[in-house]
Amino acid sequence: MDDPAPPRVLVIEDAEAIRVAVESALADAGFSVRSRPDGAELEGELVRTRPDLVVLDVLLPGRDGFELLRVIRRTSAAGVVMLTARDGVEDRLRGLGEGADDYVVKPFVLAELVARVTAVLRRTGRTRPAVEVGDLVIDVEGGRARYGDADVELTSTEWKVLLYFAQHRDRVVSKTQVLTAVWGYGDSAPNLVEVNVSTLRRKLEAHGPRVLHTVRGQGYVLRGEP
Template identity: 65%
Template sequence: MDEPRAGGPGGARVLVVEDSTPIRVAIETAMVDAGHSVLARPDGARLEHDLREFRPDAVLLDVMLPGSDGFALLEIVRRRSDAGILMVTARDAVADRLHGLTEGADDYVSKPFEMAELVARVTAVLRRRGRVASTILVDDLVIDPEAASVRRGGTPISLTATEFRVLVFLAGRRGRVVTKTQILTAVWGYEHYDPNLVEVNISTLRRKLEAHGPRLLHTERGLGYRLDSADTAGGEPG
């Protein structure tokens, strides 16, 4: 079996079946960045083997695939696994969505989509199935992605929707450095956005977090940013 790409500790196992190489690679990267271990395939030829050996917690199925289409693969997953299933496709007709959902899919995402939305939908499916923790803890910082709430030392912290998405992305890679490009791609969906978007949101996010305790959001000069315990700071103070 091809080796899956590993994510962070506590992440889920995600199987991606998508025939478009650019889309498959983008999904794989986004899921790994979110802390999950990922096995990506261009078709369903090895699906039963992967279900048995990789034992995914969630399966992303493209509908338009060479060989067996996503609906046929959906039936196999439902027979062989209790994984959450998300259908990913350019076919957004109501009949297609209803077909996927009535046959056992947990969610249905139409192309084009923002990668941050896809990651959020996968996370929601995993939580409903009890495959990931409902909250993320970093010292005294408590992040609840499902409730879209943040508390530090028991005090609620008010964040904008964008600041919250940035924080959840960083929390999913706790202890690891993430670049501006990774944050742009995950939160805004495109690599060519102005990097100042990241700097502005990091600055305001850091200020709000530090109003209630020591620094958790660290800058690694020339590399990016890292969310980690206050006593592990190794980057510059800016």
């Protein structure tokens, strides 16, 4: 299956640590990502990059996220996922009412944000095809996995773990990286990863050869060859 050009995502977030983490997570998931610390040049950025989706913080220096959302809706068909530290229902309803496609409250888990971005792109018809690893097909859009002729029944956590490996196909990822992406912390409870990987591997191997490999001293890698 040939991959089309990856969806373009523009991240507007003034907190550098969050901006860098979001940009990295989206890039690792296969998106083409640009980022800015504010909306000072939003109009020009929309013309230059023609993003498929904008990840937009609400509390920004200068024009806030709601004002920038109105600019986007006047000039672009891009999807919009808003980020905010405000968890009040009124703020969320305001953002959605003014045209945002989804609303993520800080603090958030990066894997969840990637899933939300993917879901919005799916609704706008701009997602990439499923990830294929040998006979294993991971349907990112549909939220399911199929190995050969059989559907693989997974819990929600097992799916998140598999999705993270799919987003990093052919790359070794550590237990800490998986913990941070799926559970939101990486300094404790590595056995969570071990238990879920063991169960996930057993379910996959019930339908075909091993594709989720352990790399001693480093972590795990999802690939079709040993």
